[in-house]
Amino acid sequence: ELKVEQNPLFLSMQEGKNYTIYCNYSTTSDRLYWYRQDPGKSLESLFVLLSNGAVKQEGRLMASLDTKARLSTLHITAAVHDLSATYFCAVVGGGTSYGKLTFGQGTILTVHP
Amino acid sequence: DTEVTQTPKHLVMGMTNKKSLKCEQHMGHRAMYWYKQKAKKPPELMFVYSYEKLSINESVPSRFSPECPNSSLLNLHLHALQPEDSALYLCASGPRTATTGEQYFGPGTRLTVT
Numbered sequence: 476e477l478k479v480e481q482n483p484l485f486l487s488m489q490e491g492k493n494y495t496i497y498c499n500y501s502t503t504s505d506r507l508y509w510y511r512q513d514p515g516k517s518l519e520s521l522f523v524l525l526s527n528g529a530v531k532q533e534g535r536l537m538a539s540l541d542t543k544a545r546l547s548t549l550h551i552t553a554a555v556h557d558l559s560a561t562y563f564c565a566v567v568g569g570g571t572s573y574g575k576l577t578f579g580q581g582t583i584l585t586v587h588p
Numbered sequence: 589d590t591e592v593t594q595t596p597k598h599l600v601m602g603m604t605n606k607k608s609l610k611c612e613q614h615m616g617h618r619a620m621y622w623y624k625q626k627a628k629k630p631p632e633l634m635f636v637y638s639y640e641k642l643s644i645n646e647s648v649p650s651r652f653s654p655e656c657p658n659s660s661l662l663n664l665h666l667h668a669l670q671p672e673d674s675a676l677y678l679c680a681s682g683p684r685t686a687t688t689g690e691q692y693f694g695p696g697t698r699l700t701v702t
Binding site: 508510515516517518519520523563565575576578579580581583 | 621628629630631633636644678690691692693694695696698
C-alpha cells in the first residue's frame with residue numbers, strides 16, 4: 476500500500492524567512508503533485524513533477540523531485556502572509572494503487588508578520 | 589473552459605433524505621473522481637470513472653451511489669446518510685487516469701447531515 480508522509484504537519488513562519496516542506500512516499504512513482512488549499516476552499520494545483528530531478532518554480536515556491544530517494548521538497552523563499560494555507564503533496568500509485576492519487580497528511584502553513 | 593463546477597455549494601440533509609451532488613467539466617477529460625474530505629484531513633478517494641465506466645470503488649458504503657451519465661457529468665446520489673458523512677465532497681477530472689495526467693478539482697459541496 477502506498478503511503479505518503481509530509482513533514483512538518485504544522486509550520487509557523489515569519490515573513491521574509493525561508494523553509495522547506497518534505498514529502499516522502501513508500502513505493503516507486505515518477506509522478507508527484509503539490510496542491511494548495513485555503514480554508515473552506517478546494518485544491519489548487521501548484522506543481523506537477525514528472526521525472527527524477529525535476530525542479531519547478533513559481534514565485535516564492537520551488538518544488539523538486541528525487542525519485543530514487545522517494546522524496547519531494549517544497550521550498551518557500553521569503554515567505555509572505557498570502558502563502559498561508561494547507562499544502563498537500565500527492566503521489567500516483569502503481570500496482571494495487573494503480574490510478575489512485577494518494578495524498579500526504581497536509582502541512583498547515585501560517586506566515587506571521 | 590478549464591473549470592470543474594459542482595452544485596450545490598452547500599447542502600443540509602436529514603438522515604432519511606435523498607439528494608444528489610452534481611459535477612460538470614468541459615475540458616474533454618475522460619477520468620472523473622469523487623473525493624471526501626473531513627476537516628483538517630487530506631482528500632480520500634471514493635470513486636473513479638474512466639471513459640464513463642466505474643473503474644475504482646474504494647469500498648464506499650452503498651448509501652453513496654455514483655453515476656456518470658456522459659463524459660462531462662458526474663453525479664453522486666445520497667440516501668440514508670449518517671452524521672459522520674458530513675464533509676466536503678470534491679469532484680475532480682483528469683485527461684485520462686491519474687497515471688497520465690493531473691487532476692483538476694472543483695470547488696466542492698459542503699454537506700451537513702443532521
